[in-house]
Amino acid sequence: MRVFKQRSGLFILVLMLSLTGCATTGVNTEAEVPARHSISEFNDQRFAEVADPWEETNRRFYRFNFYFDKYLFLPVVNGYEYITPTFLQERISGFYNNLEELQNFTNSLFQLKGVEAASTLGRFVINSTVGLGGLFDPATSFGLERNNQDFGKTLGYWGASSGPYLVLPLFGPSSVRDAGGLAVDTAISYGVYSAIDPFACSDHSFAIGAGITTLGFIDTRHQQSFRYFESGNPFEYYLVRFFYHERRDIESGKRLPEE
Amino acid sequence: MFKLKLFCIVCMLLPMSVHALDENYGYPIKGSHEASILGTPAELMPEFPASLPTRQLVLDLFPDREKPPVFFYDEGLRCTFTYQDKKAPLVFIVGGAGASDRSAKLITMTKALHQAGFHVITLPSPTSTNFIVSASSSSIPGDLTEDAADLHRAMEAAWKQVKGDIEVSSFNLCGYSLGASEVAFVAKLDEDRRVFNFRKVLLINPPVSLYSSVTRIEELMKQIPGGSKKQGVFVNRMLSKFSRFYRYGNYVTINEDFLYAIYTEKLFSHAETAGLIAISYRIGMAGMIFSADVMTNSGYVVPKNRVLRYTDSLFDYFLVSTHLSFFDYFNEFFYPYFKKQRPGLTKQELIDSQSLKSIEGYLKSSAKFGLITNENDFILTKTELDYLRQLFGERARIYPRGGHLGNLAYKENLAYMVAFLQDKEIIQ
Numbered sequence: 001m002r003v004f005k006q007r008s009g010l011f012i013l014v015l016m017l018s019l020t021g022c023a024t025t026g027v028n029t030e031a032e033v034p035a036r037h038s039i040s041e042f043n044d045q046r047f048a049e050v051a052d053p054w055e056e057t058n059r060r061f062y063r064f065n066f067y068f069d070k071y072l073f074l075p076v077v078n079g080y081e082y083i084t085p086t087f088l089q090e091r092i093s094g095f096y097n098n099l100e101e102l103q104n105f106t107n108s109l110f111q112l113k114g115v116e117a118a119s120t121l122g123r124f125v126i127n128s129t130v131g132l133g134g135l136f137d138p139a140t141s142f143g144l145e146r147n148n149q150d151f152g153k154t155l156g157y158w159g160a161s162s163g164p165y166l167v168l169p170l171f172g173p174s175s176v177r178d179a180g181g182l183a184v185d186t187a188i189s190y191g192v193y194s195a196i197d198p199f200a201c202s203d204h205s206f207a208i209g210a211g212i213t214t215l216g217f218i219d220t221r222h223q224q225s226f227r228y229f230e231s232g233n234p235f236e237y238y239l240v241r242f243f244y245h246e247r248r249d250i251e252s253g254k255r256l257p258e259e
Numbered sequence: 260m261f262k263l264k265l266f267c268i269v270c271m272l273l274p275m276s277v278h279a280l281d282e283n284y285g286y287p288i289k290g291s292h293e294a295s296i297l298g299t300p301a302e303l304m305p306e307f308p309a310s311l312p313t314r315q316l317v318l319d320l321f322p323d324r325e326k327p328p329v330f331f332y333d334e335g336l337r338c339t340f341t342y343q344d345k346k347a348p349l350v351f352i353v354g355g356a357g358a359s360d361r362s363a364k365l366i367t368m369t370k371a372l373h374q375a376g377f378h379v380i381t382l383p384s385p386t387s388t389n390f391i392v393s394a395s396s397s398s399i400p401g402d403l404t405e406d407a408a409d410l411h412r413a414m415e416a417a418w419k420q421v422k423g424d425i426e427v428s429s430f431n432l433c434g435y436s437l438g439a440s441e442v443a444f445v446a447k448l449d450e451d452r453r454v455f456n457f458r459k460v461l462l463i464n465p466p467v468s469l470y471s472s473v474t475r476i477e478e479l480m481k482q483i484p485g486g487s488k489k490q491g492v493f494v495n496r497m498l499s500k501f502s503r504f505y506r507y508g509n510y511v512t513i514n515e516d517f518l519y520a521i522y523t524e525k526l527f528s529h530a531e532t533a534g535l536i537a538i539s540y541r542i543g544m545a546g547m548i549f550s551a552d553v554m555t556n557s558g559y560v561v562p563k564n565r566v567l568r569y570t571d572s573l574f575d576y577f578l579v580s581t582h583l584s585f586f587d588y589f590n591e592f593f594y595p596y597f598k599k600q601r602p603g604l605t606k607q608e609l610i611d612s613q614s615l616k617s618i619e620g621y622l623k624s625s626a627k628f629g630l631i632t633n634e635n636d637f638i639l640t641k642t643e644l645d646y647l648r649q650l651f652g653e654r655a656r657i658y659p660r661g662g663h664l665g666n667l668a669y670k671e672n673l674a675y676m677v678a679f680l681q682d683k684e685i686i687q
Binding site: 038247 | 384495
């Protein structure tokens with residue numbers, strides 16, 4: 001979840017086309033016959049259910065992400081993996097993971113988790129210096145464990161419920177709360193890096209910034225093994241939704257209702 | 260109650276009687292259910308290179324088949340092809356029920372085989388949606404003979420796509436769980452068709468009889484209070500137990516350490532673990548039932564003639580399908596279909612044909628077969644395990660523990676798998 005600026009009108013166009021496509025397929029004139037088994041015959045609690053009032057739109061975005069992966073994202077990631085030696089790939093991931101410590105740090109503070117914040121700060125300092133700007137991760141071997149934090153978790157920690165499920169274009173599974181959190185984290189990172197502006201002295205600071213952002217985005221996808229619609233199960237949308245929701249709820253440390 | 264007592268006594272005696280076999284085997288998880296869920300801890304797996312030269316194959320096996328819009332993403336049978344740049348033996352691998360070509364177990368096996376110098380092609384299970392939609396001639400999975408014919412056709416198509424790019428010294432087959440039974444039938448079919456002339460065929464944790472093994476998995480469902488019809492209540496309760504454990508344990512994230520802690524702290528009882536296995540099996544089955552129903556427009560869980568769009572909610576179909584048992588599917592969907600094809604077919608005949616016993620003469624006589632399974636694989640009865648032992652004799656490798664596939668990724672198991680397929684002298 002990094003700064004990603006969408007500058008391209010083409011992207012919006014592709015998005016719109018993909019969302020409106022296929023509206024007219026599948027006309028069937030034969031009358032429907034009720035199925036042999038239906039939900040009414042079972043008297044059980046529903047499970048794996050997550051509030052999803054915008055399922056139709058979410059499914060459109062889910063499909064959009066599938067096509068985006070297929071035609072652009074994964075070919076680029078595969079090309080990157082092909083031309084970049086594994087050692088270099090790992091260093092690049094390390095560099096970006098280290099930058100994310102900023103987000104981990106701010107959110108540990110927001111949750112008033114002092115020890116965790118100090119440990120994250122320690123990680124950042126060690127890995128940025130001894131670890132050569134995050135290329136290596138000596139902090140983990142010193143016993144400082146990574147704590148992934150984001151503003152969505154912070155909101156959850158202070159009791160905000162996730163709200164309805166969302167599938168975001170490019171980012172994938174989310175919720176109203178987590179999408180808001182993503183925006184806040186992005187804004188903070190953007191603000192901090194603009195203030196520091198490490199390439200200000202260069203004539204090409206814009207190009208360098210854009211390059212770093214793009215590579216960061218490729219690295220993020222490179223680090224994720226998930227592929228849309230490859231689970232072999234037609235209910236994948238629900239399984240992903242369920243695991244995403246539960247995992248976020250559990251990891252945000254939200255208070256649990258009594259049994 | 261008596262049974263429970265007996266079980267306890269057996270459990271207490273067990274470690275002693277298998278001690279001799281046990282000594283040198285380092286796979287750590289004792290319980291059958293626990294091993295099946297947890298698999299192999301990362302540090303007990305071999306080390307693999309970070310990336311493999313891989314290509315995804317998409318096979319168009321039925322060019323004229325019209326695919327329902329709800330399966331818009333299915334553009335053909337997906338197989339994963341991993342290759343060597345020199346002449347090498349090739350292994351086709353088929354996974355267990357519901358597995359796609361990229362299931363975690365298949366990826367691990369591919370890594371081990373590739374490292375040892377094999378080309379590998381993994382295929383989706385005939386019970387996966389991808390296969391039902393794109394590769395099954397009937398779109399009704401579960402018949403070993405028909406599924407083997409579909410698999411064989413898919414293997415031929417996959418080979419056709421890659422044969423210009425690689426050099427192959429021999430063809431081999433490997434499958435786990437349901438996939439193991441299927442590859443046994445594929446090997447038999449190939450003896451007639453003479454396309455691949457498989458050199459080695461390895462079966463990992465196969466059921467002897469599909470019907471009997473599925474019955475045993477369905478029985479796990481009975482350990483849920485209220486049985487399978489109350490699975491929703493059960494899942495929700497387990498989930499809150501899981502959350503609570505995480506919350507009070509000060510865990511940083513849900514990772515392998517956390518899951519291992521669930522095991523060591525015995526968060527879930529034996530019965531609850533059984534219930535969780537049964538639920539995950541039912542979710543896989545639900546996918547199969549739904550896909551078969553949509554593809555054949557049978558009106559089983561989706562109203563007949565309804566055309567589902569890709570934006571439609573499928574949630575009710577999901578819940579309905581997970582509440583149906585294998586027996587429902589067998590009696591109401593599977594058997595009627597085959598009875599229509601072959602009038603006079605009895606249920607027992609259909610059940611009997613879904614078993615390794617139906618091709619036992621071939622399995623016994625052919626030296627190309629090998630078997631890996633575990634003493635405590637819960638899909639086998641004691642009698643079935645003895646049957647496998649007797650059928651495969653010295654070609655069987657039976658580990659003292661590992662449950663159903665739990666030890667598949669354990670380094671010793673993978674080393675054995677590789678050595679068998681390389682046809683090396685194997686030290687027992």
